[in-house]
Amino acid sequence: xxxxxxxxxxxxxxxxxxxxxxxxxxxxxxxxxxxxxxxxxxxxxxxxxxxxxxxxxxxxxxxxxxxxxxxxxxxx
Numbered sequence: 379x380x381x382x383x384x385x386x387x388x389x390x391x392x393x394x395x396x397x398x399x400x401x402x403x404x405x406x407x408x409x410x411x412x413x414x415x416x417x418x419x420x421x422x423x424x425x426x427x428x429x430x431x432x433x434x435x436x437x438x439x440x441x442x443x444x445x446x447x448x449x450x451x452x453x454x
Contacts, residue, residue, distance in 0.1 A: 419448045427451065 419427060427447050431439040434454055439447055 419451060 422430070424444050424447070427444065428439050431447060431451055431454075434451070436450060436454055439450070442450065
């Protein structure tokens with residue numbers, strides 16, 4: 379009898395877990411959103427642009443002018 383109670387309790391609990399997982403909200407993918415959106419580069423300061431470029435692995439960005447750095451970020 380104890381084994382039957384254990385089996386029934388396990389099945390009920392398992393069913394509750396599966397039901398909860400199915401009801402868990404999942405974010406819907408937005409196909410129009412790019413994985414790494416680029417902010418409005420023209421409004422960013424040169425220091426922030428340089429930091430963004432370095433975070434993307436670009437080298438030699440400290441000597442570039444703002445316009446050249448923006449172009450490099452857009453093509454990277």
